[in-house]
Amino acid sequence: MGDNRSIEEITMGMKADSYRMASLSAEARNRILDAVKKELKDSKAKIFEANEKDLFNAKRDNISEAVIKRLKFDEHKLDDVLRGIDQLIGLTDPINKINFRRQLDEGLILEQVTCPIGVIGIIFEARPDALVQISSLCIKSGNCAILKGGKETANTNKVLFDIIYNAAVKAGAPEGCMHQAEGHSEIDELLKCHKSVDLIIPRGSNAFVSYIMNNTKIPVMGHADGVCHTYIDRDADIKKACAIAVDAKTQYTAACNATETLLIDRAVGDENIKTIATALKDAKVKIRGNKEVANLLGCEEMEEKEYCTEYLDMVISLKLVDGVDEAITHINRFGSHHTDCIITENKATAEHFMQLVDSAGTYQNCSTRFADGFRYGFGAEVGISTGKIHARGPVGLAGLTTYKYKLYGEGQIVSDYAEGRKNFDFKELS
């Protein structure tokens, strides 16, 4: 792009133009997405070529296999993101939706209408598919975006961004509606732009997200840890429990929604506890537990305070509890308010757990790994929020919108109401 402006200048310009992006019609935004999709498809050779460079560099620099797997962008991943764009095009427009319409008095009508947030800064890990998902979510929701991806995919990101941005502008998006920051120092510049950036979404390690939160006045929507629990209740179906525990731990250990701690009700009985432990061991999971667990299973002993550990590996903490209430207390104390599951056939116990566990996701009888924007039917996600403000859990289009109040009058003034000459006459309108 040959842009020599500072991040502050770029985001100030974006802010000034964000109203143009916000006022594009739903058809216009879908048309832009369609153009982006076509252009990505037509330019795949160029994308794969850039990705080869990143892969070559990563191998040369001895980057871990797990990271290399994530930064690889092949035919399969391209198909996935193109399908994602198609889904997004099909989703109902998230903006200009009237949440409610209320008469305050005759001829004084209040509407709460959804609208884009404005300018969003997104800092994400080395995953080229994330760049495509994030920018398409922003286009669909009418937001301007400043993107900063992981340095290990710099070549792929550059090519992808240029394709997306140029296709979007050619199809009618305002110039400057998106920008890709390429230097690492630009993150600190971005954090200072509280006058022009409305929201920062950081993705990455816990330490990184904390750093962002500590160094900006801009509201931050991110997740800290992913210390998820699966609790096996006395009324659990043990076969389901084993399958779910294994899936929740092993299906993708590097994900934030993988289960890190297994809580088992003592009333399940030693025999069943051993069955569950065997299922995990058979799946190559290492079990750690407090003295009681270590004595029962002969596993590695751990201290009580370690129960807040996020392993992101084939290791699980195990603890025995006296029923659902102790499980709830443990989860609310040691968990990260991400996603926690109860395995039980008892409906009342499940409801009690799901009501009192203070997490973005509370599950019954399924894997914590389901906590994901695509699996929730959101088309894609910009991240998973463990905060409680604005958006919680996987964040899709709805999390990228806010609302404004529109009030239509016929000359009404407040002094008439304050001095009793008129009275409000509230009425809900359809």
Place this chain on the structure above:
Amino acid sequence: MGDNRSIEEITMGMKADSYRMASLSAEARNRILDAVKKELKDSKAKIFEANEKDLFNAKRDNISEAVIKRLKFDEHKLDDVLRGIDQLIGLTDPINKINFRRQLDEGLILEQVTCPIGVIGIIFEARPDALVQISSLCIKSGNCAILKGGKETANTNKVLFDIIYNAAVKAGAPEGCMHQAEGHSEIDELLKCHKSVDLIIPRGSNAFVSYIMNNTKIPVMGHADGVCHTYIDRDADIKKACAIAVDAKTQYTAACNATETLLIDRAVGDENIKTIATALKDAKVKIRGNKEVANLLGCEEMEEKEYCTEYLDMVISLKLVDGVDEAITHINRFGSHHTDCIITENKATAEHFMQLVDSAGTYQNCSTRFADGFRYGFGAEVGISTGKIHARGPVGLAGLTTYKYKLYGEGQIVSDYAEGRKNFDFKELS
């Protein structure tokens, strides 16, 4: 209360118990509100006596008349807050509401359900009625609250809080669900409690709100300035325009939703501009404007950059613009994204303005002073948000809630879907 614990200890305890507050039924929360209402009514002599002390001290300390007016708590204000509690009891329960219900696959049902935020810290100015409003909103929404009011109403606040808290606990609220911080130093202690406090709502001066934002990791929902605009378009009804401009400026100058800048379309014509100016002068409003305005009206001249001034007084900035687009650009640049109004009989111009002005409230043909929780039909408000995240404009019950995802399964695991043995089958359920 004779409580010697630190604010951190108090809020940690509150956090641990917040799940109990959250799980009270709607009936239980309404019963508590009713008990609070009765107790406030029965204890009015005690409340008024405490308020007399505050009034005496305020006069002794030469506190300004405007502040004294706000801190006075008399029969009239008591009636207002009691009516507010009645309204709150009548409002639909804001929590445990299913926002949507979706089948992800057969037997795998996702629900997005509203719930309280948890522990909310509210720092407010010297207004005893605010204490009653805020604590009743928190009870109705199932939140725990830590309250810090202005020091000028320390006596009234203490009596009010004790009445509310004791009545609430006696009627079934968990002990420790509310706390009143009395020392000023406790604000800084509170700002450090990011592990136990989910949201801070500061009310007060711009400098104060900025101080809070700069000194905490806790999400802050507050408003900065209230630089509201009224724009008089070429298609305005000039009679309406005069009445609205006068009301918006003078009905209560100390409020954040009072108009600070009047923009007038040059096409309105000098004659009409003078009529509008005369209406303001007759209402004792001092007009300031740039060179063009000063030359036309003979008023005080001001610099362009002063157009971001919040007077909170009988003074207004005036500027002439070339139509609605210049007005929009001016407001988005100099305004504070609070509430801005267009006076026009032209529906298309109004829609254009209301769409493109990036404020919490965009109005047509009515006073900016309508931006208020009670006037919006929310029963009461905890404040007005000029941020765009979570809640915008007057914040009532909905702004004090968040949501969680509940996922009900029958043993589903993610590997079945990842490896193609099963496919998602999304279906919206009622």
